[in-house]
Amino acid sequence: MDGALTRAAIARAARRVLEREGLAGLSMRRVAAELDVKAASLYWHVRNKEELLDLLTDELLTGAEPPPREGPWRDQFREYCLIHRRLLLSVRDAAKVVGGRFVLGPNVLRLLEEQLDRLREAGFTPEDAALATYTLSSYVQGMVLQEQAPLAAAETTGTGRGEIAAAAGEQLRGLPAETFPNLVAMADAISGPAMEARFRFGLELVLDGLEERLARTRAAAAD
Amino acid sequence: MDGALTRAAIARAARRVLEREGLAGLSMRRVAAELDVKAASLYWHVRNKEELLDLLTDELLTGAEPPPREGPWRDQFREYCLIHRRLLLSVRDAAKVVGGRFVLGPNVLRLLEEQLDRLREAGFTPEDAALATYTLSSYVQGMVLQEQAPLAAAETTGTGRGEIAAAAGEQLRGLPAETFPNLVAMADAISGPAMEARFRFGLELVLDGLEERLARTRAAAAD
DNA sequence: ACCTGAACACCGTTCAAGT
């Protein structure tokens, strides 16, 4: 089934290389080698590396299954975002690949369509529904980008992943207290919270905001 | 003043190269050339390119001035985020450089200290203040990353920047209406809103959520 | 229509050698 050299096969091969070698190791030559082919061959199917990364971006969303369509919309969208986060986290450097890329691939379209449908059903206006999806996906992407950053840093410096947070705490505590009183005093509060807790905090803020917005929409419609 | 080859001078040179050539054109050799020096020389001051990018990340925040410390905290933080956004937008590929990088440079520390101070004064707990800054900066970064993406795409494809949004709208409208009813029907609502409007929408959601959170904190404290 | 060999102009990084 992998015999044919197609765009889909190239995307899957790129994914395997990314998982194994990271973004820095993702070269046209290695993706080609993964497919037992020479680098130049890829250029028949793909304009350049940018386009290959676009294919890879949609490929990375392949496993994404929407949460069950039951219960309050708020719970559904919390799940949506947690799933999105876990998916990105599950592949090395995934957020860096996806971030800053404008792709309307089949998986993106499928997920977007489903989200918009649920938001409309919940009572959001078309404009608010569209804007809500932008907000949520940007937040998830920005947050996972931050979350995967220390891991990348740990790789280059050779330090362990968990130690990075502790090291950050140390660094903050060691700052001059005259110029950075808050950073010193709040060192634990800053470096302490686990990544998932940080993620959930902001997520609930956005969901709170959306709920208020929906309430106002309904009140206006009732007039 | 630029005679000495220091880490600060290297960071400034990297910024100039980034603005002129973009992230793809930012090579050790070009940064070195910008300083009338050979690439190998940089390695005396900097471990590797990753570390140079870390320096550049903090350098990119150099011009960031906090908004005046007056009026409601909510207005102050709206301004903070708008400033942060404009700053990133003002340098080509800035979001891609900053994103996914864990840097506690002088500028980051200075801005973070100031933000935490204002949040504490507004009545947030240390934990909530720390979490709020994570949420806001992740959101800004994720959003600007999206915003700079079409520009990057326009460069490689040769299309104009404004046309990209229109093209996205066209693409959505042209989708099969049976499988993507919402994407087709809402094509305008999705591709229409200007970038700053999209940014402000999500920003107000987060600020709404923070306001609620603060109200609850105060209610609990009053008991 | 699809793949390859060979080449071009670049990379990041190292290290012995210079001053």
Next chain:
DNA sequence: ACCTGAACACCGTTCAAGT
């Protein structure tokens, strides 16, 4: 202490040539 020349092992991309 700081910079360079020269080299190494890679890159992305092109294109004439093969089948």
